[in-house]
Amino acid sequence: MDFHKLKKELITYSKEIGIDKIGFTTANPFDELKSRLIRQQELGYQSGFEDPDIEKRVTPSLLLEEPHSIISIALAYPSKMNERVESKKGMRRGIFSRASWGLDYHHILRDRLKKLEEFILTRVPDVRLKSMVDTGELSDRAVAERAGIGWSGKNCAIITPEFGSYVYLGEMITSIPLEPDSPIEDQCGSCTKCLEACPTGALVQGGQINAQRCISFLTQTKGLIPDEFREKIGNRVYGCDSCQTACPHNKGKNFHFHGEMEPDPEVAKPLLKPILTLSNREFKNKFGDVSGSWRGKKPIQRNAIIALAHFKDETAVPELIDVLVKEASPVSRGTAAWALGKIGGEPAFAALVKAKVVETDSEVRGEIEKALNYYK
Incomplete structure (x- = not known):
């Protein structure tokens, strides 16, 4: 089979189904990542949400029999709302991070990957495939970096030349020997704006994060937030965008390519007081379609309480x-x-x-x- 032609067809088809960027890499082990993950584990910097098996996170052959390549995809999401809502005295609002605006991105990326799988199967019926988004064993960012989607920024996000770091990532391991793309050269240079912007100092150094101090992680925990972080959370009810909004590569980046990613302002920037009295059913009806709801009602309510204290409401x-x-x-x-x-x-x-x-x-x-x- 002409795999060079197949790769071209995949690139063309990916655009037709709403994939904003696609890259290809080998299915070789991620040896450099392995050493970093081991070090993170030793330092206690992991969030605990990761797959505990480091070997699976760096070895594609443990996830698919005789893999030959990995396809990485990226979809750009908005950084600004088309409709705005204001926070007023007595009607204070919280904020979900941009990655939780619109429909849960897991559903969106899985839809695109499923369509890509179906297309490949029409060309290579006996192909072996395994797709994953975020909750899979592989590191989406490590795959995207090696596949030339973008470079790994000092804020630990993949930064694309086209869309900045406002992209969702997913990947597919395949048994097809597709030609790999070249990684993009790091373009962060001497800039440290993301490190300086981090409210809690979670970015230990460029490319290394202590997840236990990261506000995005803290807003997803279920216990009491440690005292030192409460006032730094501000009015964030889920996630944190500080290191992204500080990044010069994100300046002016705001893409509204996908209708299902468009935020409902009343969900993305919700009134805080009503959150305190939501039933489980009401919470599911209002927030159930966004990725920020995955930990349930209680963490969001706790964060809303912290936000009300932040406003001294x-x-x-x-x-x-x-x-x-x-x-x-x-x-x-x-x-x-x-x-x-x-x-x-x-x-x-x-x-x-x-x-x-x-x-x-x-x-x-x-x-x-x-x-x-x-x-x-």
């Missing part, structure tokens, strides 16, 4: 007292106590004093005492 005190008194989740009660202490005022103080008498959870009691100390 006195109008939210009644809702926060309700959370402190009625919420079953100790994390929500504890975070609400801290927020009431931050916002201050007599009603908040009285509620904290009363809650301290009846609260049985030791962590929540600790948060109440901490909140009361703000009044001293």
Whole structure:
């Protein structure tokens, strides 16, 4: 078979189905990545969301029998909303990171990869294929870097010349020997703007991140947010874009190629107070289609409480007292106590004093005492 011709056909077809960039690489092991992953593990810098088996993350042949190439795809997403909503006193809003605007990108990329698989099968019926997006074993960024999609920036994101780092990535391991593309030369140079912009210092150095300090990771955890990070979260209810918005390669990059990626402003930048009282069904109806909902309602509610404290929103005190008194989740009660202490005022103080008498959870009691100390 003429694999050179097949590669050209794949490039052409990829554009027809809404893939903004496609690249090809070998299925050789990712040896350099392996050493970095081992070091990250030793330093305790991993998020815990990764596949724990490092060998699978760097060895395509463990995922598909006799692989010969990997196809990497990238889809550009918007960096600005066409419709805007404002945050006003008494109607404060949170923000989802840009990667969680519109329909969950996992669904979008899987759709494109499935179409690509079907096309390949019409050309090579006995082909072996394995596609993955984000939650697969391979590192999307390592594949994209080697396939020439973009270079790995100091912010640990793939930066494309065309779309900046505002791209979703996915890949497909194949048994077809497709000609590999050449990687793109690193273009970050001496720039350190992303490192300087990181609110928590999670970017240890160019190309190395301590996920345990990353706001994007912290907003997805389920426990109490450590004290040192709470005020740095600001009004982020999911994810963080600081290192991307600071990047000069993202300046002016804003693409609206895909209708399913268009954000609903009321979802991407939601009012905070209503989040505190959402039922599970209401949460699913409002946020269930976005990628930021994957950890469920509780982390988003906790983050909304932190955001209300960030704004020192006195109008939210009644809702926060309700959370402190009625919420079953100790994390929500504890975070609400801290927020009431931050916002201050007599009603908040009285509620904290009363809650301290009846609260049985030791962590929540600790948060109440901490909140009361703000009044001293």
